[in-house]
Amino acid sequence: MIEIKDVSKVYRTKRKEVTGVDRVNLTINDGEIFGIVGYSGAGKSSLLRCINLLEQPTSGEILVDGQNLMQLTGKNLRQARLKIGMIFQHFYLIEQKTVGENIEFALKAANVSKEQRNDRIEALLKMVGLENKRDVFPGQLSGGQKQRVGIARALANDPKVLLCDEATSALDPTTTTAILKLLKKINRELGITIVLITHEMEVVKEICDRMAIMQEGRVVEDGSVYDIFANPHNPLTQEFIGSVVSFDIPDEIMQTFKGTIVKVLFKGDVAGQGIISDMLQQFEVRGNFLHGTIEYIQERPLGIFIMELIGEEAHIHRAISYIESRGVSVEVQ
Numbered sequence: 001m002i003e004i005k006d007v008s009k010v011y012r013t014k015r016k017e018v019t020g021v022d023r024v025n026l027t028i029n030d031g032e033i034f035g036i037v038g039y040s041g042a043g044k045s046s047l048l049r050c051i052n053l054l055e056q057p058t059s060g061e062i063l064v065d066g067q068n069l070m071q072l073t074g075k076n077l078r079q080a081r082l083k084i085g086m087i088f089q090h091f092y093l094i095e096q097k098t099v100g101e102n103i104e105f106a107l108k109a110a111n112v113s114k115e116q117r118n119d120r121i122e123a124l125l126k127m128v129g130l131e132n133k134r135d136v137f138p139g140q141l142s143g144g145q146k147q148r149v150g151i152a153r154a155l156a157n158d159p160k161v162l163l164c165d166e167a168t169s170a171l172d173p174t175t176t177t178a179i180l181k182l183l184k185k186i187n188r189e190l191g192i193t194i195v196l197i198t199h200e201m202e203v204v205k206e207i208c209d210r211m212a213i214m215q216e217g218r219v220v221e222d223g224s225v226y227d228i229f230a231n232p233h234n235p236l237t238q239e240f241i242g243s244v245v246s247f248d249i250p251d252e253i254m255q256t257f258k259g260t261i262v263k264v265l266f267k268g269d270v271a272g273q274g275i276i277s278d279m280l281q282q283f284e285v286r287g288n289f290l291h292g293t294i295e296y297i298q299e300r301p302l303g304i305f306i307m308e309l310i311g312e313e314a315h316i317h318r319a320i321s322y323i324e325s326r327g328v329s330v331e332v333q
């Protein structure tokens, strides 16, 4: 478990102070994939780099498995940091070394013996699907393949945690999907906790279990990705969700509707149980679907529909109470 307790990072330059991270509290559980989202300058990289002390927090504490990293020194600190791997948007491979040598470099740093290194390199390349690229140089690889090498290198020391700073931002959508699949595989098969930064909600929706949204150094909202998609509270969160799931209906069209406009939310297996048709049959209400989608977040359906309900007010009230009683949430717009 990673505990970020009241962490701030203030950068002091000659002229001024910039607060990169502002009193952040977060807990990241073992084995989860945790996403950190925010616009440029929100403090995502600063916070991520505080987790492995690439950046020394100005105040607060970082605890990994109950161990306060900021109290460690020398060998103990190096040991603790080896258990936290990291990958980057621009890969940072050593261009003069082959793929195999890039990985070996990390193994040497962790004092893995020469006899063991060969097998480890083979196993790591297999894990990331680059078995036949051991002897090529990074310059001969595509962006996606370079990131796979970055991942293999980050896994060299058997980390418990993998930090990913915009790991897919330099990649096209198809390659992004492939790398996200690989990260998920690593998470599930090796049990590695992943913390990833992105400015794309699609990425979060695809693989994260929980998430935090950052703005001006602060975490403005955090929780399970599913719950946040179902019910975002903060305006910035709503904006990010809107980039993936949008229900904008043009004003001119909105004005033509005379009925009660409701937003209906189906969570999990209630989606598609015919609740709406039951409601329309049981109460003297007519319904029109104006907008809607079913999103699958971590294979769990989330149905969001905008409907117009037409009928007497009392009937509409009863109809809404009925669907609410069946576990569907309804918001009158």
Ligand SMILES: Nc1ncnc2c1ncn2[C@@H]1O[C@H](COP(=O)(O)OP(=O)(O)OP(=O)(O)O)[C@@H](O)[C@H]1O
Residues within 6 Å of the ligand: 011, 012, 013, 018, 019, 020, 021, 038, 039, 040, 041, 042, 043, 044, 045, 046, 047, 199
């Ligand atoms: N080394 C530094 N010296 C001074 N200021 C810094 C330094 N690193 C980051 N900052 C400032 O801290 C704030 C947060 O930066 P950070 O790089 O963490 O944001 P980010 O969310 O990762 O942005 P991006 O999406 O562009 O990568 C910014 O205002 C930035 O200018």
Ligand SMILES: [Mg+2]
Residues within 6 Å of the ligand: 044, 045, 046
């Ligand atoms: Mg950044």
